[in-house]
Amino acid sequence: MEKYDKLEKVGEGTYGKVYKAQDKTTGQLVALKKTRLEMDEEGIPPTTLREISLLQMLSQSIYVVRLLRVEHVEKNGKRLLYLVFEYLDTDLKKYIDSYKRAEGQILSRFPSRVIQSFLYQLCKGVDHCHSHGVLHRDLKPQNLLVDKEKGILKVADLGLGRAFTIPLKSYTHEIVTLWYRAPEVLLGSTHYSIGVDMWSVGCIFAEMVRRQPLFAGDSELQQLLHIFRFLGTPDEEKWPGVSSLRDWHDYPQWKPQSMANALPLLEPEGIDLLSKMLEYNPSNRISAKEAMEHPYFDNLDKSQF
Known part of the structure; x- marks a missing residue:
């Protein structure tokens, strides 16, 4: 996640925190939705997998928020998943x-x-x-x-x-x-x-x-x-x-x-x-x-x- 500068926390949903961030290379503003993956889980939680697959399918419409990419990070023994969305103000x-x-x-x-x-x-x-x-x-x-x-x-x-x-x-x-x-x-x-x-x-x-x-x-x-x-x-x-x-x-x-x-x-x-x-x-x-x-x-x- 070194690609992004986190600017501020903008929300907290049922499954994770959401940050406003900026792509260091392009300057594009994005929303990062962070989900922590518990160590005892085998892989990604079903709710997160479901949301990713639905968003990938639905993102073709400009009236559904666009999922830009998914980033999987391991840091200090923790596994994190970031969903990178387009940012709206x-x-x-x-x-x-x-x-x-x-x-x-x-x-x-x-x-x-x-x-x-x-x-x-x-x-x-x-x-x-x-x-x-x-x-x-x-x-x-x-x-x-x-x-x-x-x-x-x-x-x-x-x-x-x-x-x-x-x-x-x-x-x-x-x-x-x-x-x-x-x-x-x-x-x-x-x-x-x-x-x-x-x-x-x-x-x-x-x-x-x-x-x-x-x-x-x-x-x-x-x-x-x-x-x-x-x-x-x-x-x-x-x-x-x-x-x-x-x-x-x-x-x-x-x-x-x-x-x-x-x-x-x-x-x-x-x-x-x-x-x-x-x-x-x-x-x-x-x-x-x-x-x-x-x-x-x-x-x-x-x-x-």
Whole structure:
């Protein structure tokens, strides 16, 4: 790793630390994701191998962060693995927060054209993953990197990503940061598909509009109750099979709130798209490919993407 100057630590994920660094030869800024390999392990951890293979497969899209190379280092009896990524200067969470205050002033809104552009790029990145048979499973603003100068958004951190197949296999339900977790996962379903990512996309869409999370629960139960209060308590008519999910109970009965009242800054086409992303029945939830054709994007210059 003598090729790089580490400039600063920029993050710490589930599986390792991330540093901003500079290639000494080219001057290129990169992000180094360091994973320590324990000495008693035979080779590289499966989670790391999975992430590397997924990233190598998905890096052809400019809407997925690019893995440049992988470096294996042995130092002082320790084995380290560095994933070398392209460097982007911020993430969507920080970008949204920057609009909350500017020079002491609270800004009225995140620009609608930026929301539209970022959401379209997010759908492009997610569709690229799904079309290659990969669920991300941890989409959240912190895992979406932003190039502020170019206005580009990229999907990152595929540590929880996994290939999915048809028919669907049983997966762990301990996925996705709580605020962006789909109701079928919260209710204990282990058979799920691309709908889990599209629910997260809907939550991120609403957060860009509101500049704060839509459902901010502090436990799985609280998270479900936040969702039910807003969208109405689901039943067999709205979502066939919901009452047979593992963690289903008799919940308080709420009627759906008006999405337009809750997000007054979002135009009717945006409300319609959001409602299709936050559809209870996963089989009826809009896909990323379908979302890109939605009228919400009709006045977006798609030729630039």
